Amino acid sequence: MIGNINFVSSFKKANIVSITVFIISILFILFKGLNYGIDFKGGTLIELRTDTSTKASSIRNSLNSMNLGDINVKKFGKDGDYLIKVEQKNIKNSDLIPSIKKTLKNNLNSEIDFRRVENVGPKVSAELLESSIIAISLALAAMLFYIWVRFEWQFSVGSIIALLHDVVITLGLFSLLSLEINLSIIAAVLTIVGYSMNDTVVIYDRIRENLLKYSKISISDVSNLSINETLARTIITSVTTLLALLSIYILGGEILRGFSFAMILGVIIGTYSSIFVASPILKFFKVSSKTLEKDEQRIEP
Amino acid sequence: MLNFSKINVISIYLIFIVISVFSILNFQKAEKFPIDKKVNLGLDLQGGSYLLLEINSDTLIEEKIQSKVIPLKKLLKDNNLNYSNFKINKKTLNFQIDNVDTFELVFFSKKNNIVNPFIDNYRSFELDYKKSNTNEIEVSFSKFGLLTINNSALKQSIEIVRRRIDDVGTKEPTILQRGEKRILVELPGLKDPDRIKKLLGKTAQLNFRLVNNNTEFGVDELASETGEMLKISKRIVMSGENLIDAQPSIQNQENEPTVSFTLDRLGAQKFGRATTDNVGKRLAIILDGKIISAPNINEPITSGSGVISGNFTFQEATDLALLLRSGALPTPLDIVEERTVGPDLGEDSIKSGLTSLIVGFLLVIIFMFYKYKIFGLVANTALVANLLMLIGVLTILEATLTLPGIAGIILTVGMAVDANVLIFERIKEELKTEKSIIHAFDSGYSKAKITVLDANITTLIAAVILFVFGSGPVKGFAITLGIGIITTLFTAYFLARHLTSIIVLKNKNKEVKI
Numbered sequence: 001m002i003g004n005i006n007f008v009s010s011f012k013k014a015n016i017v018s019i020t021v022f023i024i025s026i027l028f029i030l031f032k033g034l035n036y037g038i039d040f041k042g043g044t045l046i047e048l049r050t051d052t053s054t055k056a057s058s059i060r061n062s063l064n065s066m067n068l069g070d071i072n073v074k075k076f077g078k079d080g081d082y083l084i085k086v087e088q089k090n091i092k093n094s095d096l097i098p099s100i101k102k103t104l105k106n107n108l109n110s111e112i113d114f115r116r117v118e119n120v121g122p123k124v125s126a127e128l129l130e131s132s133i134i135a136i137s138l139a140l141a142a143m144l145f146y147i148w149v150r151f152e153w154q155f156s157v158g159s160i161i162a163l164l165h166d167v168v169i170t171l172g173l174f175s176l177l178s179l180e181i182n183l184s185i186i187a188a189v190l191t192i193v194g195y196s197m198n199d200t201v202v203i204y205d206r207i208r209e210n211l212l213k214y215s216k217i218s219i220s221d222v223s224n225l226s227i228n229e230t231l232a233r234t235i236i237t238s239v240t241t242l243l244a245l246l247s248i249y250i251l252g253g254e255i256l257r258g259f260s261f262a263m264i265l266g267v268i269i270g271t272y273s274s275i276f277v278a279s280p281i282l283k284f285f286k287v288s289s290k291t292l293e294k295d296e297q298r299i300e301p
Numbered sequence: 302m303l304n305f306s307k308i309n310v311i312s313i314y315l316i317f318i319v320i321s322v323f324s325i326l327n328f329q330k331a332e333k334f335p336i337d338k339k340v341n342l343g344l345d346l347q348g349g350s351y352l353l354l355e356i357n358s359d360t361l362i363e364e365k366i367q368s369k370v371i372p373l374k375k376l377l378k379d380n381n382l383n384y385s386n387f388k389i390n391k392k393t394l395n396f397q398i399d400n401v402d403t404f405e406l407v408f409f410s411k412k413n414n415i416v417n418p419f420i421d422n423y424r425s426f427e428l429d430y431k432k433s434n435t436n437e438i439e440v441s442f443s444k445f446g447l448l449t450i451n452n453s454a455l456k457q458s459i460e461i462v463r464r465r466i467d468d469v470g471t472k473e474p475t476i477l478q479r480g481e482k483r484i485l486v487e488l489p490g491l492k493d494p495d496r497i498k499k500l501l502g503k504t505a506q507l508n509f510r511l512v513n514n515n516t517e518f519g520v521d522e523l524a525s526e527t528g529e530m531l532k533i534s535k536r537i538v539m540s541g542e543n544l545i546d547a548q549p550s551i552q553n554q555e556n557e558p559t560v561s562f563t564l565d566r567l568g569a570q571k572f573g574r575a576t577t578d579n580v581g582k583r584l585a586i587i588l589d590g591k592i593i594s595a596p597n598i599n600e601p602i603t604s605g606s607g608v609i610s611g612n613f614t615f616q617e618a619t620d621l622a623l624l625l626r627s628g629a630l631p632t633p634l635d636i637v638e639e640r641t642v643g644p645d646l647g648e649d650s651i652k653s654g655l656t657s658l659i660v661g662f663l664l665v666i667i668f669m670f671y672k673y674k675i676f677g678l679v680a681n682t683a684l685v686a687n688l689l690m691l692i693g694v695l696t697i698l699e700a701t702l703t704l705p706g707i708a709g710i711i712l713t714v715g716m717a718v719d720a721n722v723l724i725f726e727r728i729k730e731e732l733k734t735e736k737s738i739i740h741a742f743d744s745g746y747s748k749a750k751i752t753v754l755d756a757n758i759t760t761l762i763a764a765v766i767l768f769v770f771g772s773g774p775v776k777g778f779a780i781t782l783g784i785g786i787i788t789t790l791f792t793a794y795f796l797a798r799h800l801t802s803i804i805v806l807k808n809k810n811k812e813v814k815i
Contacts, residue, residue: 117640120638240665248657
């Protein structure tokens with residue numbers, strides 16, 4: 001086991017950092033906004049492969065003549081691979097995409113391989129955004145309920161605050177770095193919710209056990225003991241998960257890059273929050289062995 | 302926790318072997334094995350096109366409400382209800398009436414109500430009305446009336462979409478209803494969906510109407526194929542419904558691509574009569590409100606077959622024939638979502654997905670061995686078993702594997718060791734206070750049990766929600782993540798525990814380090 005580290009003494013400092021970062025993240029999300037991809041904003045995405053000599057500017061110029069609104073062209077992986085995003089306004093899919101393809105074929109002196117075409121209409125993108133928000137809210141509510149059933153309400157509130165902390169800061173970082181939010185990022189956020197919860201539950205489980213075992217010790221000391229006892233597991237699991245995620249991030253290709261990046265952030269933030277957010281909240285609610293007494297029989301079958 | 306009865310051991314390994322065997326089915330080349338199950342590759346991995354179509358029923362509702370005008374007026378007259386200011390709007394009919402109570406009575410009569418039939422399925426009338434203060438009545442379709450119209454239009458559209466796609470001949474298309482107004486189309490292996498999109502974008506309502514100035518039925522002024530403005534009678538001589546076949550053909554004299562059609566008996570009669578009565582006049586062939594051509598009627602056509610020309614290329618003639626054969630769509634279809642992946646990108650995705658899976662897997666295995674030595678081997682054996690079972694379950698369910706699905710498998714690899722790590726760390730703690738090794742392992746397993754369950758159920762909740770709300774590739778991620786959790790629990794609590802028990806029981810008198 002790793003030595004006895006005094007986590008509780010740094011709770012205060014950590015909480016100030018957490019609250020500050022949390023508020024900055026909210027400010028970023030509110031004022032800088034999130035960079036929604038076509039899944040949520042509607043529009044067209046085209047991934048193409050051309051000669052390595054083709055420049056992004058020549059793609060941009062040839063599309064500018066079409067008056068398509070906002071156009072974003074960026075390199076995507078290898079030389080000659082580009083990702084084009086077109087903010088589409090009320091043009092029918094069946095007219096728009098063939099005409100973009102034709103324009104590019106006529107203007108670029110190169111073979112073009114259209115590797116991926118995605119087009120999401122305004123109605124569908126609004127629905128996707130709505131169902132994503134519902135999904136994340138529902139996941140949080142389900143976690144809240146599960147922990148409330150398995151533990152006490154104080155634990156449930158603590159874990160949800162830790163989850164909100166993780167989700168908001170991950171999204172805040174995405175806003176800061178102007179990274180795209182699409183359906184796979186929502187999948188990542190939901191997985192982060194699951195992972196962070198998993199981590200919190202392990203520590204909470206130990207806190208509950210130790211509260212019952214050492215009823216005389218304060219919650220601060222019990223938290224500290226429990227965090228230390230589970231620390232080796234916390235680190236090992238984070239390491240193996242991060243190893244898997246790094247492998248996806250580096251070798252999994254461009255499409256999975258955003259997803260794995262969000263997950264890497266989430267795992268780090270989630271591990272931090274289980275120790276430095278979820279645990280102090282129990283102290284804040286003055287949880288003690290008495291809090292558990294009424295449910296003692298249910299917990300230890 | 303370390304005692305296993307023979308039956309327990311046999312059933313654990315039997316379950317493991319049976320499920321794992323299914324994973325091997327994916328690697329067989331020839332289909333020698335009697336069970337033909339495989340994990341399906343998602344469109345993002347094998348390449349193909351996903352289209353979400355939405356029926357646009359505005360014009361249909363307009364037509365339907367207009368068809369209520371004459372019966373409604375008749376109903377009002379028959380019941381001596383005086384109306385004034387009758388107006389036909391896009392989705393409503395408005396008029397003034399004095400005796401609203403009587404109107405309500407006849408309007409919502411269940412007996413022989415031709416104007417406003419009662420829909421038994423929904424226990425609702427087709428139409429509904431609203432009354433303003435000034436006794437103005439506004440009749441419109443009820444919620445369920447609209448639903449019925451949309452439903453039947455959707456059912457019909459799905460049928461026609463299927464015929465058109467089958468006719469083009471793509472492999473294994475999926476065509477499904479999605480909600481009340483949408484059709485999901487998946488076309489695996491299709492590189493360029495533009496032709497299919499073009500074919501689905503046309504309602505293909507074909508009409509034959511005479512060119513004349515006779516205003517008895519009213520006229521429309523339409524531009525002909527040469528740009529000449531023609532007055533076209535609103536009376537429809539014959540429509541596409543009467544076609545039983547259409548094929549592309551080549552007119553011999555000029556080598557011009559055309560479409561030959563064959564009519565059913567009723568169509569042949571109508572067409573024969575109209576061409577006999579109007580020799581010398583021009584007959585306009587109109588598709589979706591546009592004139593294809595307006596040839597002269599040189600002689601009566603009574604054979605029940607004919608030819609449409611209109612400066613087509615051969616591809617255009619082929620497509621028009623296909624559209625006419627498959628029938629007209631009741632409403633236009635809008636493409637509200639499209640996702641197309643080329644086959645080479647799909648191949649690249651499989652390659653990079655598999656590479657990262659193998660590398661991630663090896664990294665985790667090396668780390669676990671370094672950390673736990675012999676018990677690391679136990680955890681790693683469980684991990685391999687886990688992977689085999691996960692793929693096995695995916696095969697049994699014939700689930701669809703997507704690129705995010707592969708990411709889900711890699712993530713499962715990273716997270717699956719958690720259960721064993723929790724248990725091993727617990728055993729380490731128990732070993733400090735417990736003298737008997739067997740007892741330490743035993744209580745380690747039982748004490749960690751609740752934590753392992755709690756921790757995995759939370760992730761499972763996230764996976765289930767993702768599966769319910771996610772779409773396409775994301776659903777694939779949820780499936781692998783969710784199944785991964787279940788196989789993880791099985792391998793950690795049964796397989797790994799049994800392997801651990803073998804090691805512990807063999808070394809019960811020696812010191813065991815973890």
